Amino acid sequence: MTDINKHRDKFPQKNPDGTNIIDLKSGKFIKVWQGPNHPGITGNMSLELTIQGDEIMECKTHVGYLHRGFEKLMERRRFIQCLPICVRIAVPEPDFNEYCLTSTVEELAGLKIPDAAKWMRTLLLEMSRLQSFLMWIGGQAGAFGLGIIGQWSNYVRDLVLDRFEEITGGRIYHMHMIPGGVRGLTPDGFEKRMEETLQEIEKVMKDIETTMFNNSIFKKRSIGLGYIDPSMVFEYGVTGPNARAAGIPKDVRKDYPYLKYNELDFDVITGKNSDAFTRADIRRKEIHLSIDLIRQMMVKMPKSGDYMAKVPNVLHWKIPKGETYVRAECTRGEFGYHTVTDGSGYPRRINVRGPSYTHAVALMEKLAIDVNIADTAGLMVSLHTYPPEIER
Template sequence: MKNKYRDKFPAKNPDGTNQIDLNSHKFIKVWQGPNHPGITGNMSLELILQGDEVMDCKTHVGYLHRGFEKLMERRRFIQCFPICVRIAVPEPDFNEYCLSSTFEELAGIEIPEAAKWMRTLLLEMTRLASFLMWIGGQSAAFGLGVIAQWGNYARDLMLDRFEEISGGRIYHMHMIPGGVRGLTPDGFEKRMEDNLREIEEIMSDIDKTLFNNAIFKKRSVGLGYIDPEIVDKYGVTGPNARAAGIPKDVRKDYPYLVYDKLDFDVITGKDSDAFTRADIRRKEILTSIDLIRQIMTRMPKTGDFIAKMPNVLHWKIPKNETYIRAECTRGEFGYYTVTDGSKYPRRINVRGPSYTHAVALMEKLAIDVNIADVAGLMVSLHTYPPEIER
């Protein structure tokens, strides 16, 4: 929590940052990351401390830059799919969906109804898996390591279902231009329902042990307050914006696939701190479970799942540009694709929510936070570094 004497020293700059002179011997510089359990993925925070409080924070990325966007400019359209999934590892399906949708829109291809339902199912499954992994990060950042293992076990149940559908546990590549590679196998609904029930039981345990835990509450309530006024200025989306009371949800605002046929509410909070964000994500998990059940009941079990496509190895898309967005677990995820009439994309640009959350927003929120809470704050923003450097 903020030190009550903090406003006396150090003095503030006009832009609200602290005046720091490292030669005064009153400050110490500490690097948190790139190899640190309290960092999400491979990035680092350059922290300047006074005592145990953060006076200044700078985000450094570039530890896993592989130039995905540049690589895709040198690949044919279909060859982009094994690359794009690497941009957000815990939820690769959003990359597949956004990329294939931009190609389909630019080439004027309409996908079959069954493929739309299947894509929605995959997106909700990946949202559920990613949120369950986030629970692990959030609880472990506050020293509750056992809950992290429960979360990861629950995520593994979802990965089993992904493996059953696509053959891959982490990277599925099940959505391809024109539709999907297949519908659900026989007996899938039963196995999925068993998994969902088990996840609900685990979630009820997590509710008791994490959300009613005095340590978690004491450390997360009031941590990392995001003022609703700065939401647009800092490009905040997803649960981070909804915790500030702003009902932004791409699934409701710009319904894609079959989300307009599904029944769900946009969950918002009031307090805009780490605890509220965690609570919103807990409710999102329960919403995702409900949505998966709705989709499983209503989706067609047979029928066409891929549109008639030209030979994808010689596929040319006319010159044009478009942007497609989807609501991933962390906020607005989107692909801006430019084509030039050749067999290769001219430019593909990925909009990952972490780009704004982990750089400008994190640098602002970390100031005056205790060093021990930096990891918890970072996880409460739910960031994945590969989206930043792409």
């Protein structure tokens, strides 16, 4: 990265809050529109950049290219009918939507789910994290010019999707968790095939580690990029690997153990330097952690048993008036559903708290200042954002 501070006098002066003083009439600035097909994200989102030379002086996030009004649509659906809608809120990682929605509904209805269903949900969530990280690592490498990594990681991600298909019948959208439990347990011989998949992932990860994390181009471009100060973590609502890279061990799986995470053995991974490289390194370690957790689950999980609680007729199911919030740790951070019911058969309001909402708007606008325009995509991917959860 160029050290912009050496030539500070040629660039605009700073406001006390760190933003640049910009006079568009001076003729020194150009407005550039990056997006909506932005290389830095899975989905559509635009950045309105004010640049001088090739440094970004100001950044504004524009969303709205994917708005389908899911939250409004769900108000007109029965609880069971919300499931096919809610999974579309975070496309590469839909299981967290299922989990958060079903568990808010179960909590408000006072349902207790069987143990086998809890194990099954934990497995699905962890597999979902694994495949989302694998997809991310390809994006991060691609944004810094290492296109081949994406091909490798997508190959192993596809193997995880095969395992999803075995359990649920679907590759991307599973809708396997329904209010009351899950739709089924693992098929025969699943552990063996899962183990083969995990070994294949480990093999490919070894290659990725050699080519990506030892690559001088990747290191040069990512070290020092997008520094998040630990004091910004709470001010900007930063969660997940972005917060852990700043040294704050925020992990919902450890802080608020849900499902069966309290029976699994793992440590929260934290970093020190809080730049794009540290965040990438944390996510690399998270992939290994997910593999480890899945192996632990394969041993501890019950292979048979009751997996569905007794639920009334879901088409006439009325849930008492109430309000609750349930959170889970997805790959990007804290994912949560705030559900309000009014005693009818329909939700009064469902609000989705996606981690991208804070990361891609307020935080991105702050971090993009003084970054080289060629590094925006890399910075964007290093925050790991999915636009659909911003504009539910």
